[in-house]
Amino acid sequence: MKILIIEDEKELRETLVASLQKEQYVVEIAANYGDAIEKIGLYEYDCILLDITLPDGSGLNILSKLKVMDKSENVIIISAKNSLDDKLKGLDLGADDYLTKPFHIAELNARIKAVLRRKNLDGKNTIEIGNLIFDIDERTLFVNQQSVHLNRKEFDVLNYFLVNKNRLITKTALAEYVWGDQIDQADDFDFIYYQIKNLRKKLQESTADISIESVYGVGYKLVEK
Structure with a gap:
Protein backbone atom coordinates (compact mmCIF):
# COMPACT_ATOMS: atom_id res chain seq x y z
CA MET A 1 0.00 0.00 0.00
CA LYS A 2 1.26 3.45 -0.93
CA ILE A 3 0.54 6.52 1.22
CA LEU A 4 1.22 10.22 0.66
CA ILE A 5 1.61 12.46 3.73
CA ILE A 6 0.88 16.14 3.02
CA GLU A 7 2.00 17.88 6.21
CA ASP A 8 4.22 20.92 6.81
CA GLU A 9 5.00 20.20 10.47
CA LYS A 10 8.36 18.41 10.29
CA GLU A 11 8.23 16.59 13.63
CA LEU A 12 4.75 15.18 13.01
CA ARG A 13 5.64 14.30 9.44
CA GLU A 14 8.69 12.31 10.55
CA THR A 15 6.68 10.54 13.25
CA LEU A 16 4.02 9.54 10.73
CA VAL A 17 6.60 8.29 8.24
CA ALA A 18 8.35 6.11 10.84
CA SER A 19 5.07 4.71 12.13
CA LEU A 20 3.57 3.91 8.75
CA GLN A 21 6.77 2.32 7.46
CA LYS A 22 6.63 -0.04 10.44
CA GLU A 23 3.17 -1.03 9.15
CA GLN A 24 4.86 -1.99 5.86
CA TYR A 25 3.42 0.91 3.84
CA VAL A 26 5.36 2.67 1.09
CA VAL A 27 5.38 6.28 2.31
CA GLU A 28 6.00 9.51 0.41
CA ILE A 29 5.84 13.08 1.71
CA ALA A 30 4.96 16.58 0.58
CA ALA A 31 5.80 19.40 2.97
CA ASN A 32 3.88 22.11 1.12
CA TYR A 33 1.05 22.78 -1.31
CA GLY A 34 3.27 22.98 -4.38
CA ASP A 35 4.96 19.63 -3.77
CA ALA A 36 1.60 18.02 -3.03
CA ILE A 37 0.08 19.22 -6.31
CA GLU A 38 3.09 17.89 -8.22
CA LYS A 39 2.91 14.47 -6.58
CA ILE A 40 -0.83 13.92 -7.01
CA GLY A 41 -0.44 14.87 -10.65
CA LEU A 42 2.34 12.36 -11.27
CA TYR A 43 1.56 9.39 -9.02
CA GLU A 44 -1.27 7.23 -7.69
CA TYR A 45 -1.80 6.57 -3.97
CA ASP A 46 -3.91 4.21 -1.88
CA CYS A 47 -4.35 6.84 0.82
CA ILE A 48 -3.51 10.51 1.33
CA LEU A 49 -3.11 12.07 4.77
CA LEU A 50 -3.91 15.73 4.22
CA ASP A 51 -3.31 18.74 6.44
CA ILE A 52 -5.76 21.54 5.62
CA THR A 53 -3.44 24.41 6.61
CA LEU A 54 -0.29 24.49 4.48
CA PRO A 55 2.23 27.36 4.22
CA ASP A 56 1.53 28.07 0.55
CA GLY A 57 -2.05 26.94 0.03
CA SER A 58 -5.12 25.18 1.36
CA GLY A 59 -5.57 21.44 1.67
CA LEU A 60 -9.19 21.97 0.66
CA ASN A 61 -7.93 23.16 -2.74
CA ILE A 62 -5.98 19.91 -3.07
CA LEU A 63 -9.22 18.01 -2.47
CA SER A 64 -10.87 20.06 -5.19
CA LYS A 65 -8.08 19.26 -7.64
CA LEU A 66 -8.31 15.53 -6.85
CA LYS A 67 -12.02 15.72 -7.60
CA VAL A 68 -11.44 17.51 -10.92
CA MET A 69 -8.76 14.95 -11.85
CA ASP A 70 -11.25 12.16 -11.02
CA LYS A 71 -8.70 10.52 -8.71
CA SER A 72 -10.11 8.04 -6.22
CA GLU A 73 -7.37 8.20 -3.58
CA ASN A 74 -8.67 7.66 -0.05
CA VAL A 75 -8.16 10.97 1.77
CA ILE A 76 -8.00 11.39 5.54
CA ILE A 77 -7.82 15.01 6.67
CA ILE A 78 -5.47 15.54 9.63
CA SER A 79 -5.82 19.06 10.95
CA ALA A 80 -5.67 21.13 14.11
CA LYS A 81 -8.83 22.84 12.96
CA ASN A 82 -11.86 21.32 14.65
CA SER A 83 -14.62 23.52 13.27
CA LEU A 84 -17.69 21.86 11.84
CA ASP A 85 -17.44 24.01 8.69
CA ASP A 86 -13.96 22.72 7.83
CA LYS A 87 -14.99 19.14 8.42
CA LEU A 88 -18.12 19.45 6.28
CA LYS A 89 -16.22 21.21 3.48
CA GLY A 90 -13.58 18.49 3.45
CA LEU A 91 -16.10 15.65 3.40
CA ASP A 92 -18.16 17.40 0.74
CA LEU A 93 -15.07 17.72 -1.46
CA GLY A 94 -14.45 13.98 -1.26
CA ALA A 95 -12.44 13.33 1.92
CA ASP A 96 -13.19 9.93 3.45
CA ASP A 97 -12.42 10.75 7.07
CA TYR A 98 -11.33 13.58 9.37
CA LEU A 99 -8.93 13.31 12.31
CA THR A 100 -8.23 16.25 14.61
CA LYS A 101 -4.73 16.90 15.98
CA PRO A 102 -3.42 15.76 18.36
CA PHE A 103 -4.28 12.10 17.74
CA HIS A 104 -2.90 8.68 18.64
CA ILE A 105 -0.94 6.91 15.89
CA ALA A 106 -2.89 3.71 16.64
CA GLU A 107 -6.13 5.52 15.84
CA LEU A 108 -4.70 6.85 12.58
CA ASN A 109 -3.61 3.34 11.58
CA ALA A 110 -7.10 2.06 12.29
CA ARG A 111 -8.66 4.85 10.21
CA ILE A 112 -6.32 4.12 7.28
CA LYS A 113 -7.20 0.43 7.30
CA ALA A 114 -10.89 1.27 7.54
CA VAL A 115 -10.95 3.56 4.50
CA LEU A 116 -8.87 1.09 2.47
CA ARG A 117 -11.31 -1.71 3.31
CA ARG A 118 -14.30 0.43 2.37
CA LYS A 119 -12.88 1.54 -0.97
CA ASN A 120 -10.84 -1.46 -2.12
CA LEU A 121 -12.32 -4.51 -0.41
CA ASP A 122 -16.00 -3.67 0.17
CA GLY A 123 -15.34 -3.48 3.90
CA LYS A 124 -13.52 -6.81 4.14
CA ASN A 125 -10.02 -7.61 5.40
CA THR A 126 -9.35 -10.37 2.89
CA ILE A 127 -9.40 -11.09 -0.82
CA GLU A 128 -10.59 -14.59 -1.74
CA ILE A 129 -10.10 -15.94 -5.25
CA GLY A 130 -10.47 -19.65 -5.93
CA ASN A 131 -8.35 -21.55 -3.42
CA LEU A 132 -6.51 -18.39 -2.34
CA ILE A 133 -7.10 -16.26 0.77
CA PHE A 134 -5.09 -13.03 0.98
CA ASP A 135 -5.30 -11.12 4.28
CA ILE A 136 -4.42 -7.43 3.95
CA ASP A 137 -4.17 -6.65 7.67
CA GLU A 138 -2.25 -9.77 8.70
CA ARG A 139 -0.14 -9.74 5.52
CA THR A 140 -0.64 -13.47 4.96
CA LEU A 141 -1.39 -15.69 1.99
CA PHE A 142 -3.06 -19.09 2.21
CA VAL A 143 -3.53 -21.45 -0.72
CA GLU A 176 5.83 3.31 -8.56
CA TYR A 177 3.26 1.53 -6.38
CA VAL A 178 5.66 -0.88 -4.69
CA TRP A 179 8.87 1.13 -4.61
CA GLY A 180 7.60 4.74 -4.50
CA ASP A 181 8.56 7.76 -6.57
CA GLN A 182 12.27 7.07 -6.02
CA ILE A 183 11.83 4.59 -8.87
CA ASP A 184 12.57 7.52 -11.21
CA GLN A 185 16.23 7.02 -10.34
CA ALA A 186 16.29 3.37 -11.47
CA ASP A 187 18.19 2.52 -14.64
CA ASP A 188 15.87 -0.36 -15.59
CA PHE A 189 13.06 -2.57 -14.30
CA ASP A 190 15.03 -5.81 -13.94
CA PHE A 191 14.23 -5.92 -10.22
CA ILE A 192 10.52 -6.14 -11.09
CA TYR A 193 11.18 -9.12 -13.34
CA TYR A 194 12.89 -10.99 -10.50
CA GLN A 195 10.08 -10.23 -8.03
CA ILE A 196 7.50 -11.45 -10.54
CA LYS A 197 9.57 -14.54 -11.30
CA ASN A 198 9.80 -15.50 -7.61
CA LEU A 199 6.13 -14.77 -7.01
CA ARG A 200 5.07 -16.87 -9.99
CA LYS A 201 7.14 -19.78 -8.71
CA LYS A 202 5.48 -19.65 -5.27
CA LEU A 203 2.00 -19.44 -6.78
CA GLN A 204 2.73 -22.35 -9.10
CA GLU A 205 4.26 -24.54 -6.39
CA SER A 206 1.26 -23.94 -4.13
CA THR A 207 -1.15 -24.69 -7.04
CA ALA A 208 -2.90 -21.33 -6.63
CA ASP A 209 -5.93 -20.69 -8.85
CA ILE A 210 -4.37 -17.50 -10.24
CA SER A 211 -1.51 -16.72 -12.57
CA ILE A 212 0.42 -13.61 -13.57
CA GLU A 213 0.58 -13.34 -17.36
CA SER A 214 3.06 -11.23 -19.27
CA VAL A 215 1.80 -8.73 -21.83
CA TYR A 216 4.73 -8.37 -24.19
CA GLY A 217 6.38 -4.96 -24.14
CA VAL A 218 3.86 -3.49 -21.70
CA GLY A 219 3.56 -5.27 -18.35
CA TYR A 220 1.47 -7.94 -16.64
CA LYS A 221 -2.05 -9.09 -15.87
CA LEU A 222 -3.34 -11.31 -13.05
CA VAL A 223 -6.00 -13.79 -14.17
CA GLU A 224 -8.00 -16.50 -12.41
CA LYS A 225 -7.51 -19.99 -13.80
Missing part, protein backbone atom coordinates in the same frame (compact mmCIF):
# COMPACT_ATOMS: atom_id res chain seq x y z
CA ASN A 144 -5.57 -24.60 -0.12
CA GLN A 145 -5.51 -23.60 3.57
CA GLN A 146 -1.70 -23.83 3.57
CA SER A 147 0.43 -20.80 4.42
CA VAL A 148 2.61 -19.46 1.60
CA HIS A 149 5.51 -17.27 2.74
CA LEU A 150 5.94 -13.99 0.88
CA ASN A 151 8.59 -11.38 1.51
CA ARG A 152 7.52 -7.75 1.88
CA LYS A 153 7.84 -6.80 -1.78
CA GLU A 154 6.23 -10.02 -3.04
CA PHE A 155 3.24 -9.32 -0.78
CA ASP A 156 2.94 -5.73 -2.05
CA VAL A 157 3.22 -6.86 -5.68
CA LEU A 158 0.55 -9.54 -5.24
CA ASN A 159 -1.69 -7.11 -3.37
CA TYR A 160 -1.56 -4.67 -6.28
CA PHE A 161 -2.37 -7.41 -8.77
CA LEU A 162 -5.28 -8.78 -6.72
CA VAL A 163 -6.89 -5.36 -6.30
CA ASN A 164 -6.51 -4.90 -10.07
CA LYS A 165 -7.44 -8.41 -11.20
CA ASN A 166 -7.81 -8.80 -14.99
CA ARG A 167 -6.44 -5.29 -15.56
CA LEU A 168 -3.28 -4.58 -17.51
CA ILE A 169 -0.56 -3.41 -15.10
CA THR A 170 2.35 -1.56 -16.66
CA LYS A 171 5.84 -2.05 -15.28
CA THR A 172 6.03 1.65 -14.48
CA ALA A 173 2.77 1.64 -12.50
CA LEU A 174 3.83 -1.46 -10.57
CA ALA A 175 7.25 0.00 -9.79
Whole structure:
Protein backbone atom coordinates (compact mmCIF):
# COMPACT_ATOMS: atom_id res chain seq x y z
CA MET A 1 0.00 0.00 0.00
CA LYS A 2 1.26 3.45 -0.93
CA ILE A 3 0.54 6.52 1.22
CA LEU A 4 1.22 10.22 0.66
CA ILE A 5 1.61 12.46 3.73
CA ILE A 6 0.88 16.14 3.02
CA GLU A 7 2.00 17.88 6.21
CA ASP A 8 4.22 20.92 6.81
CA GLU A 9 5.00 20.20 10.47
CA LYS A 10 8.36 18.41 10.29
CA GLU A 11 8.23 16.59 13.63
CA LEU A 12 4.75 15.18 13.01
CA ARG A 13 5.64 14.30 9.44
CA GLU A 14 8.69 12.31 10.55
CA THR A 15 6.68 10.54 13.25
CA LEU A 16 4.02 9.54 10.73
CA VAL A 17 6.60 8.29 8.24
CA ALA A 18 8.35 6.11 10.84
CA SER A 19 5.07 4.71 12.13
CA LEU A 20 3.57 3.91 8.75
CA GLN A 21 6.77 2.32 7.46
CA LYS A 22 6.63 -0.04 10.44
CA GLU A 23 3.17 -1.03 9.15
CA GLN A 24 4.86 -1.99 5.86
CA TYR A 25 3.42 0.91 3.84
CA VAL A 26 5.36 2.67 1.09
CA VAL A 27 5.38 6.28 2.31
CA GLU A 28 6.00 9.51 0.41
CA ILE A 29 5.84 13.08 1.71
CA ALA A 30 4.96 16.58 0.58
CA ALA A 31 5.80 19.40 2.97
CA ASN A 32 3.88 22.11 1.12
CA TYR A 33 1.05 22.78 -1.31
CA GLY A 34 3.27 22.98 -4.38
CA ASP A 35 4.96 19.63 -3.77
CA ALA A 36 1.60 18.02 -3.03
CA ILE A 37 0.08 19.22 -6.31
CA GLU A 38 3.09 17.89 -8.22
CA LYS A 39 2.91 14.47 -6.58
CA ILE A 40 -0.83 13.92 -7.01
CA GLY A 41 -0.44 14.87 -10.65
CA LEU A 42 2.34 12.36 -11.27
CA TYR A 43 1.56 9.39 -9.02
CA GLU A 44 -1.27 7.23 -7.69
CA TYR A 45 -1.80 6.57 -3.97
CA ASP A 46 -3.91 4.21 -1.88
CA CYS A 47 -4.35 6.84 0.82
CA ILE A 48 -3.51 10.51 1.33
CA LEU A 49 -3.11 12.07 4.77
CA LEU A 50 -3.91 15.73 4.22
CA ASP A 51 -3.31 18.74 6.44
CA ILE A 52 -5.76 21.54 5.62
CA THR A 53 -3.44 24.41 6.61
CA LEU A 54 -0.29 24.49 4.48
CA PRO A 55 2.23 27.36 4.22
CA ASP A 56 1.53 28.07 0.55
CA GLY A 57 -2.05 26.94 0.03
CA SER A 58 -5.12 25.18 1.36
CA GLY A 59 -5.57 21.44 1.67
CA LEU A 60 -9.19 21.97 0.66
CA ASN A 61 -7.93 23.16 -2.74
CA ILE A 62 -5.98 19.91 -3.07
CA LEU A 63 -9.22 18.01 -2.47
CA SER A 64 -10.87 20.06 -5.19
CA LYS A 65 -8.08 19.26 -7.64
CA LEU A 66 -8.31 15.53 -6.85
CA LYS A 67 -12.02 15.72 -7.60
CA VAL A 68 -11.44 17.51 -10.92
CA MET A 69 -8.76 14.95 -11.85
CA ASP A 70 -11.25 12.16 -11.02
CA LYS A 71 -8.70 10.52 -8.71
CA SER A 72 -10.11 8.04 -6.22
CA GLU A 73 -7.37 8.20 -3.58
CA ASN A 74 -8.67 7.66 -0.05
CA VAL A 75 -8.16 10.97 1.77
CA ILE A 76 -8.00 11.39 5.54
CA ILE A 77 -7.82 15.01 6.67
CA ILE A 78 -5.47 15.54 9.63
CA SER A 79 -5.82 19.06 10.95
CA ALA A 80 -5.67 21.13 14.11
CA LYS A 81 -8.83 22.84 12.96
CA ASN A 82 -11.86 21.32 14.65
CA SER A 83 -14.62 23.52 13.27
CA LEU A 84 -17.69 21.86 11.84
CA ASP A 85 -17.44 24.01 8.69
CA ASP A 86 -13.96 22.72 7.83
CA LYS A 87 -14.99 19.14 8.42
CA LEU A 88 -18.12 19.45 6.28
CA LYS A 89 -16.22 21.21 3.48
CA GLY A 90 -13.58 18.49 3.45
CA LEU A 91 -16.10 15.65 3.40
CA ASP A 92 -18.16 17.40 0.74
CA LEU A 93 -15.07 17.72 -1.46
CA GLY A 94 -14.45 13.98 -1.26
CA ALA A 95 -12.44 13.33 1.92
CA ASP A 96 -13.19 9.93 3.45
CA ASP A 97 -12.42 10.75 7.07
CA TYR A 98 -11.33 13.58 9.37
CA LEU A 99 -8.93 13.31 12.31
CA THR A 100 -8.23 16.25 14.61
CA LYS A 101 -4.73 16.90 15.98
CA PRO A 102 -3.42 15.76 18.36
CA PHE A 103 -4.28 12.10 17.74
CA HIS A 104 -2.90 8.68 18.64
CA ILE A 105 -0.94 6.91 15.89
CA ALA A 106 -2.89 3.71 16.64
CA GLU A 107 -6.13 5.52 15.84
CA LEU A 108 -4.70 6.85 12.58
CA ASN A 109 -3.61 3.34 11.58
CA ALA A 110 -7.10 2.06 12.29
CA ARG A 111 -8.66 4.85 10.21
CA ILE A 112 -6.32 4.12 7.28
CA LYS A 113 -7.20 0.43 7.30
CA ALA A 114 -10.89 1.27 7.54
CA VAL A 115 -10.95 3.56 4.50
CA LEU A 116 -8.87 1.09 2.47
CA ARG A 117 -11.31 -1.71 3.31
CA ARG A 118 -14.30 0.43 2.37
CA LYS A 119 -12.88 1.54 -0.97
CA ASN A 120 -10.84 -1.46 -2.12
CA LEU A 121 -12.32 -4.51 -0.41
CA ASP A 122 -16.00 -3.67 0.17
CA GLY A 123 -15.34 -3.48 3.90
CA LYS A 124 -13.52 -6.81 4.14
CA ASN A 125 -10.02 -7.61 5.40
CA THR A 126 -9.35 -10.37 2.89
CA ILE A 127 -9.40 -11.09 -0.82
CA GLU A 128 -10.59 -14.59 -1.74
CA ILE A 129 -10.10 -15.94 -5.25
CA GLY A 130 -10.47 -19.65 -5.93
CA ASN A 131 -8.35 -21.55 -3.42
CA LEU A 132 -6.51 -18.39 -2.34
CA ILE A 133 -7.10 -16.26 0.77
CA PHE A 134 -5.09 -13.03 0.98
CA ASP A 135 -5.30 -11.12 4.28
CA ILE A 136 -4.42 -7.43 3.95
CA ASP A 137 -4.17 -6.65 7.67
CA GLU A 138 -2.25 -9.77 8.70
CA ARG A 139 -0.14 -9.74 5.52
CA THR A 140 -0.64 -13.47 4.96
CA LEU A 141 -1.39 -15.69 1.99
CA PHE A 142 -3.06 -19.09 2.21
CA VAL A 143 -3.53 -21.45 -0.72
CA ASN A 144 -5.57 -24.60 -0.12
CA GLN A 145 -5.51 -23.60 3.57
CA GLN A 146 -1.70 -23.83 3.57
CA SER A 147 0.43 -20.80 4.42
CA VAL A 148 2.61 -19.46 1.60
CA HIS A 149 5.51 -17.27 2.74
CA LEU A 150 5.94 -13.99 0.88
CA ASN A 151 8.59 -11.38 1.51
CA ARG A 152 7.52 -7.75 1.88
CA LYS A 153 7.84 -6.80 -1.78
CA GLU A 154 6.23 -10.02 -3.04
CA PHE A 155 3.24 -9.32 -0.78
CA ASP A 156 2.94 -5.73 -2.05
CA VAL A 157 3.22 -6.86 -5.68
CA LEU A 158 0.55 -9.54 -5.24
CA ASN A 159 -1.69 -7.11 -3.37
CA TYR A 160 -1.56 -4.67 -6.28
CA PHE A 161 -2.37 -7.41 -8.77
CA LEU A 162 -5.28 -8.78 -6.72
CA VAL A 163 -6.89 -5.36 -6.30
CA ASN A 164 -6.51 -4.90 -10.07
CA LYS A 165 -7.44 -8.41 -11.20
CA ASN A 166 -7.81 -8.80 -14.99
CA ARG A 167 -6.44 -5.29 -15.56
CA LEU A 168 -3.28 -4.58 -17.51
CA ILE A 169 -0.56 -3.41 -15.10
CA THR A 170 2.35 -1.56 -16.66
CA LYS A 171 5.84 -2.05 -15.28
CA THR A 172 6.03 1.65 -14.48
CA ALA A 173 2.77 1.64 -12.50
CA LEU A 174 3.83 -1.46 -10.57
CA ALA A 175 7.25 0.00 -9.79
CA GLU A 176 5.83 3.31 -8.56
CA TYR A 177 3.26 1.53 -6.38
CA VAL A 178 5.66 -0.88 -4.69
CA TRP A 179 8.87 1.13 -4.61
CA GLY A 180 7.60 4.74 -4.50
CA ASP A 181 8.56 7.76 -6.57
CA GLN A 182 12.27 7.07 -6.02
CA ILE A 183 11.83 4.59 -8.87
CA ASP A 184 12.57 7.52 -11.21
CA GLN A 185 16.23 7.02 -10.34
CA ALA A 186 16.29 3.37 -11.47
CA ASP A 187 18.19 2.52 -14.64
CA ASP A 188 15.87 -0.36 -15.59
CA PHE A 189 13.06 -2.57 -14.30
CA ASP A 190 15.03 -5.81 -13.94
CA PHE A 191 14.23 -5.92 -10.22
CA ILE A 192 10.52 -6.14 -11.09
CA TYR A 193 11.18 -9.12 -13.34
CA TYR A 194 12.89 -10.99 -10.50
CA GLN A 195 10.08 -10.23 -8.03
CA ILE A 196 7.50 -11.45 -10.54
CA LYS A 197 9.57 -14.54 -11.30
CA ASN A 198 9.80 -15.50 -7.61
CA LEU A 199 6.13 -14.77 -7.01
CA ARG A 200 5.07 -16.87 -9.99
CA LYS A 201 7.14 -19.78 -8.71
CA LYS A 202 5.48 -19.65 -5.27
CA LEU A 203 2.00 -19.44 -6.78
CA GLN A 204 2.73 -22.35 -9.10
CA GLU A 205 4.26 -24.54 -6.39
CA SER A 206 1.26 -23.94 -4.13
CA THR A 207 -1.15 -24.69 -7.04
CA ALA A 208 -2.90 -21.33 -6.63
CA ASP A 209 -5.93 -20.69 -8.85
CA ILE A 210 -4.37 -17.50 -10.24
CA SER A 211 -1.51 -16.72 -12.57
CA ILE A 212 0.42 -13.61 -13.57
CA GLU A 213 0.58 -13.34 -17.36
CA SER A 214 3.06 -11.23 -19.27
CA VAL A 215 1.80 -8.73 -21.83
CA TYR A 216 4.73 -8.37 -24.19
CA GLY A 217 6.38 -4.96 -24.14
CA VAL A 218 3.86 -3.49 -21.70
CA GLY A 219 3.56 -5.27 -18.35
CA TYR A 220 1.47 -7.94 -16.64
CA LYS A 221 -2.05 -9.09 -15.87
CA LEU A 222 -3.34 -11.31 -13.05
CA VAL A 223 -6.00 -13.79 -14.17
CA GLU A 224 -8.00 -16.50 -12.41
CA LYS A 225 -7.51 -19.99 -13.80
